[in-house]
Amino acid sequence: MKELVIISGKGGTGKTSITGAFAALAGNSVLADCDVDAADLHLLLKPRIIQKHDFYGGSRALIRNELCTDCGKCREVCRFDAIEIRGPVSPHRQKTYQVDPVACEGCGLCAYFCPAQAIQFDPALNGEWYISGTNYGPMVHAQLGMAEGNSGKLVSLIRQEAKKIAEEEKIENLLIDGSPGIGCPVIASITGADQVLIITEPTLSGLHDLQRVAELTRHFHIPAMVGINKWDINEELTGEITRQAEELGLTMAGKIRYSRAVTEAQVKQMPIVEYTNDGISQDIRELWQVVMGELNKS
């Protein structure tokens, strides 16, 4: 089983459209959407949900007002400004303490140090994750709750479940749609993967972000390739990226032309390679061939 993770550094370079196209070209692979705080792959692959699971990433504090003695110890130990003081609730009670669930980091100090044992500290529901069927193979995806954290843990969970399915069903390829950036969810999605494909674009921002994400893959010793999307927007920068990719130790996997058909296919909710056979789909097919070749070598 080979695991390919598609990331980009910069957002909006085309990761998901390309992952969707790869899913269609691969025929049967396990798919995972690890961009858990803005997951879009399901909009192209139209998964039919088979299993639904709750995701508890951490715990959260809750002050039980009837037990609280208003001593303020919780507020004193909290480093995340998550304990708020609310105004008088009754003539006998000048103030009450409350946990701001968004600010709460789930460290549990307030519950541990509360002399009245008035603080509950229970696992918090941070989201849901799903195992689904698609026309291109099983898919594992998730939905993080509104303003919830713990995205890195959810990413790790999704990858683990996707790998399990690939092994059980003896499916050769695992394709993972990653998230932008270089932080927690990205690190959780690439550590230990066989190959990373970085999708960039010929803009100064794209180049800058490619340099940072390439440093990240090197830091974790993961072999990485580059694909340049919308390469014809700025041919000079495409040349520059190609040159720098080599210096950065990245394999140049291919380039894809700019086409409005990508948006049209998205509106029709289908992978671009099924929507059109034009140049852009040819570009993606060629990219896929190179990526497959590299993946099989790794």
Next chain:
Amino acid sequence: MKIAVASGKGGTGKTTIAVNLAYVASHAGERIALLDCDVEEPNAHIFLKPKIREKHSVGVLIPEVDQKKCTLCGKCGEICQYNAIVSLPKKVLVYPELCHSCGGCALVCPEQAVAEISREIGKIEQGQAGHIWFAHGILNIGEIMSPPMIKAVKHAAPPAELIIIDAPPGTSCPVIEAVRGVDYTILVTEPTPFGLHDLKLAVGMLRTLEINFGVVINRSDLGDQGVREYCDENSIRILAEIPDDRRIAESYSRGEIICESLPEYQSIFKTLIQTVVAKTGNKLKARA
């Protein structure tokens, strides 16, 4: 007044909107600061080309265990929710990247064997781009947690009439940290199914946080009508629309400010900043 520019989906044009707003506001004589809070992939400097005058390191507190004082009682490992400190039979191990700096291990240690020391997670650079005061945070490669870095960039801001925050993409912890405490958020999206889906998530996040917001539709002549219909149905104000002009894409690719290279777009950004400032109940106070 603090205004954040955010989006669920990446690459919709947050940085473009943020730097062009900063540009038109500063040209109107406003005392303005731009904070690039996309500390994982900061890009605003590419467009603003600031002169960096100051750099400083940003650290977070992590435990350091004095093994001589430690009696291996295990209390530190018990209180830690992040597995950042683990008490083994012969030694206490610290995993610095996992630590959230809550300070619990130091507080519970009965032998005072746990001290807290600072560990660098990134750098802040600050300076001036024309009349715009500028700062960005750069998270060190391999670091997991960007929120403390984002907090530090926000703390670096000088007193300014208008602070524009360029937020990271997504709807999770880093974005929440970037938009917390702002007076208004501009959500940038594009009129596509991906744009709409991620816009809904961003709207949900801002409503949970009780932050006022409006929407800018970028590349507005692409895609479909989904975003407009959604905004209509949910009484969300569309603040501006920017067309899919290839000249904008090319200008962006070269790191140019659109208001400078394509002055015909200045009026969109001027109207946008006035609308947003009016929404916060403020007025632009031009410097004498």
